Amino acid sequence: MFSFRLTDDFIASYKDKKVPWGYTDAGGNSVGEITFMRTYSRLREDGSKETWVDVCRRVIEGMYSIQKDHCKANRLPWNGQQAQASAQEAFDRLFNLKWTPPGRGLWMMGTPFVMEHRNSAALQNCAFVSTLDMSKADPSSPFVFLMEASMLGVGVGFDTKGAEKEFFIYKPAGPEAIIMVADTREGWVESTAILINSYLKSDQPRYTFDYSLIRPAGTPIKTFGGTAAGHEPLERLHKSIKKIFEGREGNKITTKDIVDIANLIGVCVVSGNVRRSAELALGQPTDMDFVNLKNPKIFPERNSYDAEAPGWGWMSNNSLEATVGMDYSPFVEAIALNGEPGFIWLDVSRKYGRLNDPENNKDYRAAGYNPCAEQTLESYECCTLVETYINRHSDVKDYMRTLKFAYLYAKTVTLMSTHWPNTNAIMQRNRRIGCSVSGLAAFADTKGLPKLRDWLDAGYHEVQRWDKTYSEWLCVRESIKTTSIKPSGTVSILAGETPGVHWPIGGEYVLRAIRFAKSDPMLKLFKDAKYRVEDSVTDPDNTAVVYFPVKSVPVRPEQTVSIFEKANLAALAQQYWADNSVSVTLSFDRETEGKHIGTILHMYEGRLKTVSFLPKGNDVYPQQPYTEITEKEYNNYVNKLKSIDLSLIYSGNALDASGEAYCTTDACEMKFS
Secondary structure, three states: OOOOOOOOOHHHHHOOOOOOOOOOOOOEEEEEHHHHHHHHHHOOOOOEOOOOOHHHHHHHHHHHHHHHHHHHOOOOHHHHHHHHHHHHHHHHHHOOOEEOHHHHHHHOOOOOOOOOOOOOOHHOOOOEEEEEHOOOOOOOHHHHHHHHHHHOEEEEEEEOOHHHHOOEEEOOOOOEEEEOOOOOOOHHHHHHHHHHHHHOOOOOOEEEEHHHHHHOOOOOOOOOOEEOOOOOOHHHHHHHHHHHHHHOOEOOHHHHHHHHHHHHHHHHHHHHOOOOOEEEEEEEOOHHHHOOOOOOOOOOOOOOOOOOEEEEHHEEEEHHHHOOOOOOOHHHHHHHHHHOOOOHHHHHHOOOOOOOOOOOOOOOOOEOOOOOOOOEEEEEEEEEEEEEEEEHHHHHHHHHHHHHHHHHHHHHHOOOOOOOOHHHHHHHHHEEEEEEEEEEHHHHHHOOOHHHHHHHHHHHHHHHHHHHHHHHHHOOOOOOEEEEEOOOOOOOHHHOOOOOOOOOOOOEEEEEEEEEOOOHHHHHHHHHHOOEEEEEOOOOEEEEEEEEEEOOOOOOOOHOOOOHHHHHHHHHHHHOOOOOEEEOOEEEEEHHHHHHHHHHHHHEEEEEEEEEEEEOOOOOOOOOEEEOOHHHHHHHHHHHOOOOHHHHHHHOOOOOOOOOOOOHHHHHHHHOO
């Protein structure tokens, strides 16, 4: 499987080294390590779980094998001795959490799905698809891509422009046809495509689906990892799609229909499996139906959190395609209520890389964004991300060295194709990557904004230097864009870093909520150790939430930082680092800062490419990733906790890695978990 191997002696030297995990809770358990075991540690053939050394080895050997295979396939030079030295340094910096692949890479890089199938789809964080690509021959095509990508754990952004193409709804009138749904990812997707097309194309049969071939819930999925969801989520999806269309023949498909179908597909993918997915819906400011989709007073069914009749609107982050100079006042009230809509300035995104640099129009084809809005993307394009942790470096020279290997990981992923021809055509033309930085708020608080600006500016130019060097060696195009700031809500927990440009939520004492499959044996260990465990409100039958008490890192909590300072840090990163975008969710106090939302939008249009908002408080969304607690509540909780013998988990008393879908931010986790 691997054409490149690290030496056994080198790996053996790390077996007894202590991993510098982040966030050890008062029970003596590292939330960073527990997150790693749940999300990224895969089951080995003997039934035990991978250690951090195992995962680092799998990632590095997969990464350098892809490079070697590319060079051999194209008859390019390959220096084995030089590669071994480079790989060992990349391993060491990964082991010490100076950089990591995105969660997707920790989960899938070096696995048979990637290495034997030669498919990079599972390594991609996210994607975008435009519903303008709906065709008369196949109206379902954008939804097919969205569903299949979501089933691979890829978060997908989409727009509502398909409603402009005047697709009419038909009543399936042909003879009844029975479809036996295959027990494969392709089978689920194909059945959904057939059903959608039966209502958007004339003279189609009335389809009935037989789900008997689909394996029962809880059955292990050997190739991709995780467990099967059973047939019920797919059957619910099919029933929901029929409900959208039935009785409406002759009407045009609407923006609400498009968003509902996409959201319901996302819910289907998430249901019955702890793996998360996410969506971004991009609409127009003049479309008030779209603007109001998250308003529970207007659309109560789609925004319900009732366990007996759960809604589906939570699945997407709804944003508007904004333009510099537009009127933002019609949207301020909705933002103050629940933080949406967000804003995406596609005009700025297409014209500029870093906002410190001149207009270059490199990204004139950009059609939208990924769910957390750090990557401009064309329709059917995926984004390849990587993470660095700026506060884990002794000086700027040390950080520049780490950037070499982080950049190289992302560039390496672009050498391998997906199974989507349209995607490959775009990605091989653009070679777009997103080298990200976490810990910016902590760095700014401890070392100051001027030093942060200098490190980011030097780092950006260092990435460009390596892109020129390695693109020449690999004989591929230099990347159209190379840098972004992703939210990093899950993977940054491993390193104990503040995520992206965000300050830590919740003050000095918080409960960190982490989701586990109810079938996961780890849950019993948490219950026995007296951790708080409760059913997930969005998936009560299959998912549980465990609350870990954490004392915050010595950085100002986000509630003490003004909305203006938060926006300013994001703008600095957009100016000196990100030629893609900075994913930023500006949390605000409804009472004291809600009135400033319009001012912020006018001040920072043209200085940011994207922005979203989130009201502060523990009551905005149920089971938020962070809940603020008092020191007394913290002490009362931790005093009853017992330590957990993690060797029981590593020996196999746990499920396979659940994987990370896309990117996560605090706001994303609240809505998408």
